[in-house]
Amino acid sequence: xxxxxxxxxxxxxxxxxxxxxxxxxxxxxxxxxxxxxxxxxxxxxxxxxxxxxxxxxxxxxxxxxxxxxxxxxxxxxxxxxxxxxxxxxxxxxxxxxxxxxxxxxxxxxxxxxxxxxxxxxxxxxxxxxxxxxxxxxxxxxxxxxxxxxxxxxxxxxxxxxxxxxxxxxxxxxxxxxxxxxxxxxxxxxxxxxxxxxxxxxxxxxxxxxxxxxxxxxxxxxxxxxxxxxxxxxxxxxxxxxxxxxxxxxxxxxxxxxxxxxxxxxxxxxxxxxxxxxxxxxxxxxxxxxxxxxxxxxxxxxxxxxxxxxxxxxxxxxxxxxxxxxxxxxxxxxxxxxxxxxxxxxxxxxxxxxxxxxxxxxxxxxxxxxxxxxxxxxxxxxxxxxxxxxxxxxxxxxxxxxxxxxxxxxxxxxxxxxxxxxxxxxxxxxxxxxxxxxxxxxxxxxxxxxxxxxxxxxxxxxxxxxxxxxxxxxxxxxxxxxxxxxxxxxxxxxxxxxxxxxxxxxxxxxxxxxxxxxxxxxxxxxxxxxxxxxxxxxxxxxxxxxxxx
Numbered sequence: 001x002x003x004x005x006x007x008x009x010x011x012x013x014x015x016x017x018x019x020x021x022x023x024x025x026x027x028x029x030x031x032x033x034x035x036x037x038x039x040x041x042x043x044x045x046x047x048x049x050x051x052x053x054x055x056x057x058x059x060x061x062x063x064x065x066x067x068x069x070x071x072x073x074x075x076x077x078x079x080x081x082x083x084x085x086x087x088x089x090x091x092x093x094x095x096x097x098x099x100x101x102x103x104x105x106x107x108x109x110x111x112x113x114x115x116x117x118x119x120x121x122x123x124x125x126x127x128x129x130x131x132x133x134x135x136x137x138x139x140x141x142x143x144x145x146x147x148x149x150x151x152x153x154x155x156x157x158x159x160x161x162x163x164x165x166x167x168x169x170x171x172x173x174x175x176x177x178x179x180x181x182x183x184x185x186x187x188x189x190x191x192x193x194x195x196x197x198x199x200x201x202x203x204x205x206x207x208x209x210x211x212x213x214x215x216x217x218x219x220x221x222x223x224x225x226x227x228x229x230x231x232x233x234x235x236x237x238x239x240x241x242x243x244x245x246x247x248x249x250x251x252x253x254x255x256x257x258x259x260x261x262x263x264x265x266x267x268x269x270x271x272x273x274x275x276x277x278x279x280x281x282x283x284x285x286x287x288x289x290x291x292x293x294x295x296x297x298x299x300x301x302x303x304x305x306x307x308x309x310x311x312x313x314x315x316x317x318x319x320x321x322x323x324x325x326x327x328x329x330x331x332x333x334x335x336x337x338x339x340x341x342x343x344x345x346x347x348x349x350x351x352x353x354x355x356x357x358x359x360x361x362x363x364x365x366x367x368x369x370x371x372x373x374x375x376x377x378x379x380x381x382x383x384x385x386x387x388x389x390x391x392x393x394x395x396x397x398x399x400x401x402x403x404x405x406x407x408x409x410x411x412x413x414x415x416x417x418x419x420x421x422x423x424x425x426x427x428x429x430x431x432x433x434x435x436x437x438x439x440x441x442x443x444x445x446x447x448x449x450x451x452x453x454x455x456x457x458x459x460x461x462x463x464x465x466x467x468x469x470x471x472x473x474x475x476x477x478x479x480x481x482x483x484x485x486x487x488x489x490x491x492x493x494x495x496x497x498x499x500x501x502x503x504x505x506x507x508x509x510x511x512x513x514x515x516x517x518x519x520x521x522x523x524x525x526x527x528x529x530x531x532x533x534x535x536x537x538x539x540x541x542x543x544x545x546x547x548x
Contacts, residue, residue: 002142002365002393003027006127007103008110008337011039011052013147013370013382015091016069018100020386021145023479024394029141030100031129033109037095040151041087047176052151056179057203058084061195061224061284063231065491067377069094070470071481076497080231081224107132110337113144113366123363143365143393145386150333150371151175155425157329161191163306171325174200180207186323188212189311191303193219193271197328198285204326205296212311212319216302218273220260220282221289231495234467237376239449242433242468245278253277264289270299280421281373281429330425333371342366347413348427351406354439355428356385357392359405364392376432380470384439387479396478397442433468445477462488 003026007017010032021028033051036042040052047053060067060082064074072094078086095101111128118124128138154175158164164171174196180203188208190201193215205211226232236256245252253276266272269292273280291297304314311319333350335343342358344351353359356367367389370382391397399405416422420429440446452460463472471488474481 002123002395004029004141005143005145005390005393006031006110006113006125006139006141007145007147008113009039009147009149010037010104010106011041011147011149011370012091012379013149013386014039014145015095015100016379016383017145017147017369017386017389018103019069019094019098020383020390022098022100022103023387024390024396026143026390026393028103029139030104031108031110031127032104032106035106037101037104038088038091039149041084041091043084043088045178047178050152052149053175054084055174055177055196055200055203057199059224060084060087061233062377062379063224063233063495064090065231065469065495066233066237066467067379068470069379069383070472070474071479071484072097073471073487073491073494076494079498080495105129111136112337113146114339116140120362123361123365125366144367145389146335146338146366146368147370147382148335151331153332153334155330155332156327161303161306166308167306167322167325168309169323169325171327174326174328175331177326180204183208183324185209187319187321188324188326189214189300189303189319189322190326190328192216192328192330193283194328194330195281195283195285197326198283198288200326200328201297202285202287202291205291208296210295211291211297212300212322213297214300214303214313215271217275218266218271219280220257220266220273220277221264221271222260222282222284223263223286224284225286229499233376234495237432237467239433239464239468242431246434249278250276264293269293275421278375279419280426281375332424333427335368346409347417348422348424349413349416350427351409353399353405353409354385354388355430356389357399357405359402359409364399367392371428372430372435373426373428374430374432374435376468380436380473381430381432383470384436384443384473387445388439388443391443391478436468436473440473443473443478445473445475445479447472447475456485459485459488467491 005021005026005028007014007028007030010030014030015037018028018030040054043054043056063080064078064082068074074090078090109130111130114126116122116124116126123142125141125144126138127141127144128136130136154173156173177200183204184207186208187210188204189212190197191214193213197213201211201213222232224232226235256277260266269289292299300313302314304312309321311322352368355372357364358366369385369389370378372378372381374381392399416428422428437446447463449460449464452463469488469491471484474484
């Protein structure tokens with residue numbers, strides 16, 4: 001029987017996995033190689049090899065209600081799109097609220113995870129760890145959850161860029177970027193137009209002489225700020241929208257693209273990609289169009305070669321006297337502590353059933369959590385994976401046979417490659433709400449909207465027509481949270497709260513039955529009244545009105 005669980009990594013996925021273990025009565029032990037929680041969201045002044053790194057200006061792409069843990073709404077006063085320091089603050093609050101910190105062993109690196117000789121009978125693992133001082137220890141666990149992410153191994157394809165070895169300037173991967181210090185007045189080329197490439201180009205452009213953003217295939221660019229100034233990811237992310245997208249995929253994609261082009265013409269700006277909007281993750285950047293229109297960032301095609309201090313592009317154009325090149329070329333995923341047999345691939349992705357379980361294990365006691373991408377925040381995806389994994393560990397939910405899991409993985413891979421632009425750097429992508437619902441069904445927490453329409457129509461309409469926030473998955477079933485309904489019905493209040501730093505008073509109004517208004521234009525008086533006896537006052541030669 002599974003009881004002791006090793007959790008590898010104390011980032012977002014690791015923290016929610018610890019909590020999922022505790023919710024199911026399991027005993028988690030988390031191993032974190034650094035000295036603190038947060039993973040990707042813990043800013044480091046100096047890059048730490050083998051760990052995810054972010055730059056100082058990073059703002060989270062997902063708004064706080066979308067990226068929330070399902071039973072822990074973010075404080076109302078936190079901004080909707082948080083700075084990385086505020087994301088870390090939220091994670092600390094989460095860890096403290098559920099007493100997760102006491103289960104974490106810091107500065108402890110997992111060196112290897114091996115099946116025990118009696119694995120077929122026990123499902124147990126030998127987890128070898130190494131302390132910062134070098135001491136090694138091997139501990140036996142009943143199950144393992146891997147939460148190390150996939151932004152730890154920079155991909156630097158120098159062989160794709162002839163002449164880079166003789167480039168006279170400086171070059172580095174975006175993993176090394178912290179801020180624009182030292183780039184004042186420089187000519188900088190940023191290669192790659194993912195989220196990091198767009199952010200870094202904008203950041204550097206505030207101090208550089210000029211920034212050239214090299215985009216091989218272009219990208220759709222969306223803003224964090226949506227209609228009416230509300231968070232953009234709260235609009236068009238409802239269950240109803242998902243239904244329409246499944247029924248009319250081309251029509252919905254075309255509508256979204258037209259809307260984005262109304263904000264700024266992607267073709268005019270040199271950003272228009274060859275793929276449809278839903279085929280690949282968009283670039284989230286509110287500032288990039290403004291930096292392009294002001295000439296601070298210039299979009300260029302792919303780099304052909306380097307010649308001394310010059311950069312030659314595939315269209316024949318040349319930029320001379322380039323000082324710095326930033327390779328924003330993505331990451332390779334790696335799990336060096338796992339046996340190679342557990343790292344088999346299906347297409348570009350790991351061969352994992354529902355992106356969580358290796359199908360070849362005779363005992364389903366190892367899960368990968370958080371190695372996932374979709375049109376939404378990672379937090380809810382990782383949390384649902386952890387909730388499902390821990391119930392599988394306990395035997396409360398069973399997996400299909402190995403043969404059936406492999407068939408489903410292969411079918412899913414074919415479908416995914418048809419729908420999305422997958423690659424070595426973007427190995428997988430899922431349909432956000434359908435994927436969440438599929439796991440929620442297995443856990444027993446998928447919201448039953450028809451039943452809710454009869455019992456609680458107000459809540460049902462909010463769930464179907466409003467943004468798909470994670471609290472929906474705490475309304476019923478295992479892990480049910482009594483505050484879920486209220487969290488859903490008050491989510492817009494938490495969205496609005498951070499804006500209330502200068503409240504604009506509503507204009508005073510009085511019942512029309514007691515009002516007589518004089519409007520004067522160019523000395524001519526017009527009185528509007530309700531037939532009651534009222535006094536009026538002439539306001540002179542001013543365009544004004546006054547209640548008397």
